[in-house]
Amino acid sequence: MxxxxxxxxxxxxxxxxxxxxxxxxxxxxxxxxxVSSGFPLWLPMLMSLLVFAGAAQFLFVGIVASGGNxxxxxxxxxxxxxxxxxxxxxxxxxxxxxWARRVAGTHLMVDETVAFALAEREGERRRAAYWTCGIGLFxxxxxxxVVGGLGGTAISxxxxxxxxxxxxxxxxxLLLPSLRDPAALRATLVGVAIALATAPFLxxxxxxxxxxxxxxxxxxxxxxxPRRNDGVNDKADSADRTDRGTLC
Amino acid sequence: xxxxxxxxxxxxxxxxxxxxxxxxRARVELSERAEKLxxxxxxxxxxxxxxxxxxxxxxxxxxxxxxxxxxxGGVLAWRKAPFIxxxxxxxxxxxxxxxxxxx
Numbered sequence: 001m002x003x004x005x006x007x008x009x010x011x012x013x014x015x016x017x018x019x020x021x022x023x024x025x026x027x028x029x030x031x032x033x034x035v036s037s038g039f040p041l042w043l044p045m046l047m048s049l050l051v052f053a054g055a056a057q058f059l060f061v062g063i064v065a066s067g068g069n070x071x072x073x074x075x076x077x078x079x080x081x082x083x084x085x086x087x088x089x090x091x092x093x094x095x096x097x098x099w100a101r102r103v104a105g106t107h108l109m110v111d112e113t114v115a116f117a118l119a120e121r122e123g124e125r126r127r128a129a130y131w132t133c134g135i136g137l138f139x140x141x142x143x144x145x146v147v148g149g150l151g152g153t154a155i156s157x158x159x160x161x162x163x164x165x166x167x168x169x170x171x172x173x174l175l176l177p178s179l180r181d182p183a184a185l186r187a188t189l190v191g192v193a194i195a196l197a198t199a200p201f202l203x204x205x206x207x208x209x210x211x212x213x214x215x216x217x218x219x220x221x222x223x224x225x226p227r228r229n230d231g232v233n234d235k236a237d238s239a240d241r242t243d244r245g246t247l248c
Numbered sequence: 249x250x251x252x253x254x255x256x257x258x259x260x261x262x263x264x265x266x267x268x269x270x271x272x273r274a275r276v277e278l279s280e281r282a283e284k285l286x287x288x289x290x291x292x293x294x295x296x297x298x299x300x301x302x303x304x305x306x307x308x309x310x311x312x313x314x315x316x317x318x319x320x321g322g323v324l325a326w327r328k329a330p331f332i333x334x335x336x337x338x339x340x341x342x343x344x345x346x347x348x349x350x351x
Contacts, residue, residue, distance in 0.1 A: 015331040022335065043251055050259030060258060070254035074261070081262045083293045088269015090290035095270050102270055109266045115294055118287065162342030164310075165317025168301040169338030171294050172318065173325035178291045187288050188295035195296035199304045211296030215289050 008128045012120075016129070019112055020136040022166055023054075025155060027144025030057060032156040034149065037065035041149040048145045052138060053110060056080045059204060080205035086212065087114050094130045108134025115174035187218030311351035317342030 027048065034044035039061065047057050056077035063073040088106070091114055095105030108131070117130040148155060158164055179185045191214025195207040202210075269286075278286070302318040303310055321338030329337075 011331075018332055018335055022339075039251075043255065046252070047255050047258070050255060051262050053262055056258065056262065060254075064251070064254075070250050074254050074258045077258045078261045078265075081258075081265055083297070084262065084265040085268050086286065086289040086293060088266050089273060089286040090269070092270035092273040103267075106266045106270055107263060111294060111297060114290055118290060118294075159314070160343060160346065162313075162317055162339030162344070162346075165302070165314045165321070165342030166335050166339040168298045168314075168318045169321025169325070170335060171301075172298045172322045173331060173334045175291060175294055175298065176322075176325055178287075179295075184288050184291050188292050191292040191296045192299040195300050196303065199300050200307050202307075204300075204307075207300055208293060208296045211292055212289055214292045214296075215285065218288065219285060 008125070008132060012125075012129060013132065016116060016133045016136055019116075019133065019170055020140040022163055022170075023112070023137050024140035024144035024147075025161065026054060026158050026163055026167070027141045028148030028151070029155050029158045030054070030061070031145035031148030031150075032152060033058075034061045034065075034145075036152070036156060037061060039065070041146075044145050044149055045142070048142050051077070051081075052107060052141065053077075053081050053084075054141075055204070076203060076205070079203060082205060083208055084109055090114065091117050091126075091130060094127045096127070105131070105134070108138055110134070110137065111171060112137060112174075115171050118178055119174040183218045187214040190214035190217045313342045313345035313350045316345055316350075 030048070031041070031044050035041055044057070044061070047060070051057055051060075059080055060073045060077045063076055064070055087109055091109065094117055095102045113130050113134040116133045117126045120126040120129050155161070175188075179188060191211030194213050195211040198210055199207040298318070302315045305311075305314075317338040317340075320341045321334045324337050325331075325334045
């Protein structure tokens with residue numbers, strides 16, 4: 001952890017802190033909603049400790065509160081969280097070695113930690129961003145749930161504060177550097193189109209997974225990508241590409 | 249009791265999803281191309297998450313306030329505005345439009 005302090009600059013810590021703060025407010029609204037829907041306070045607390053995934057938690061509580069079957073709520077939550085499988089492949093190397101570290105690091109894998117890590121170029125900073133954001137969010141999230149659950153419904157609507165717009169904006173801001181890579185941009189645009197086209201018809205979670213189809217279109221199925229020029233700039237082009245290998 | 253079991257199953261399942269990547273990664277040597285593919289996959293997933301979170305609520309259009317906030321934040325981020333400005337502008341736009349009666 002000492003190395004993390006040395007690696008992170010003040011700006012990044014401030015950015016992460018801001019996201020953690022917003023996360024705490026959303027968590028408070030989760031606690032308030034769960035308690036006011038009739039759940040005992042320990043349920044949202046237990047869920048936040050064990051699941052630690054906002055969208056799935058809201059979905060679970062929403063389904064059960066409206067009279068749905070808990071098994072259906074679990075399935076819906078798992079579907080929404082299935083995106084963590086590819087996340088694990090992308091950030092797995094940041095968790096470090098050793099059993100405890102890997103388990104803890106795995107549990108901290110959420111959209112924001114992945115996005116903060118991907119936004120950093122250099123390995124050590126990536127690791128630092130991942131862990132700082134993960135630990136900070138985990139603490140804020142769980143404290144927020146307790147405060148919201150005890151404090152009642154004062155902040156049961158994160159939309160009134162515009163937080164529903166802030167979170168996608170945070171992810172977008174963190175993603176923009178990665179989208180400078182043309183292949184990543186193309187894959188993402190196709191993926192977004194797939195997700196938006198299917199979202200009105202499919203349960204939450206599935207459209208985002210289907211977006212992975214965009215990766216196939218950008219990288220092909222193993223063949224070479226078509227050349228952009230007649231080969232004059234080949235050397236510069238390939239050097240450029242290896243340089244970008246670590247970009248996203 | 250059912251809810252405790254349901255929460256446990258959701259927790260264990262989610263952990264298993266998260267753990268699959270790190271475990272499999274440690275066992276297989278990934279080519280540079282595969283590494284890039286994984287990283288791109290994460291970017292695509294997050295991008296699709298941004299789009300669906302911004303525009304869709306319960307399989308329907310989320311209204312104008314939320315996507316407007318995300319758009320304002322995105323443009324500011326693209327113009328290299330400080331992160332805090334991006335976040336506050338996105339939230340402020342969403343909340344402000346709702347105050348004005350925009351859904």
